[in-house]
Amino acid sequence: MPESRRHEAIADELRRAIFDGRYPVGATLPSETELAASHGASRGTVRQAVSALLAEGLIGSRQGARRVVLSTTPSQSFTELRSFAQWARSGGRAAGGLVLASAWSAAHADEAGLLQVRHGAPVLRVLRLRTLDGEPVLLERTVYAEWIGPAVEALPDDCESVTRRLHDDTGLVFVHGEHHIDAVAAGTADAAHLRLRRGSPLLRVRRTTATADGRPIETSDDRYRPGSVVFSVRNSTRTNPLVRTHA
Known part of the structure; x- marks a missing residue:
């Protein structure tokens, strides 16, 4: 898969994990380093994927802490143009x-x-x-x-x-x-x-x-x-x- 689209696949996989309950509300996601290793991707690519979930309101961020799941509801953010x-x-x-x-x-x-x-x-x-x-x-x-x-x-x-x-x-x-x-x-x-x-x-x-x-x-x-x-x-x-x- 082209690197330019790799972050989309990672974001989709994280969404499914959230929607399926593997990461319930209040749970923390793996670190960017761990996600990069498990997906065989660069940290920059993982950061793009995580940013998409942040924009959709599915996860939140705190300084110095891992990303926390805020919602398990499938959604489309209108800050991101998707079909x-x-x-x-x-x-x-x-x-x-x-x-x-x-x-x-x-x-x-x-x-x-x-x-x-x-x-x-x-x-x-x-x-x-x-x-x-x-x-x-x-x-x-x-x-x-x-x-x-x-x-x-x-x-x-x-x-x-x-x-x-x-x-x-x-x-x-x-x-x-x-x-x-x-x-x-x-x-x-x-x-x-x-x-x-x-x-x-x-x-x-x-x-x-x-x-x-x-x-x-x-x-x-x-x-x-x-x-x-x-x-x-x-x-x-x-x-x-x-x-x-x-x-």
Whole structure:
């Protein structure tokens, strides 16, 4: 495995150990030296992995002491841009996806502003249903900028992780993300696909992502089925991450 991704694998293994109860709340993790030896990695790589868990609020740090487990709840920190599939796997869940509709059309005024294209420019609209362990939990209405649309259109309809496939196929990296969270009532399509009654409350996340140089990739309206996830804020004087967890 490339050293650049080694810290991700170590972080995932530590998460699983925490979620499985091998490191309960209040337990201390092995030292960086011990982790480096057990994983055959450098201390710098281990430090990157530990930093990811710190950002997610799973562990805490005290000067001169080992890292202490603060939470055993699977979460995604919004200080770290990760895909739905990556988040699901980190909690031991099986993520699925299925494109329900895909078509090119003209960008609306608000979409054009978010994607930094002219009003009426071609964009790819994709309606995708996401599942956890086979159960529908999320309906994504994503609008892709014209420059990346063809690569998205070429992906299989049941692609598990669009983020990972675009990276593997084109080298694209989703670096920046902006999220707006509110609640909405389920419309007819929402209710049908998420197996709910029309008017049921849904948690909505409107997100826009971009490349490292700020070039917009997509803007999306994501609607979560009630009881599927919880968004939490863990406050401290050092970090204030917003996290997504299983309900």
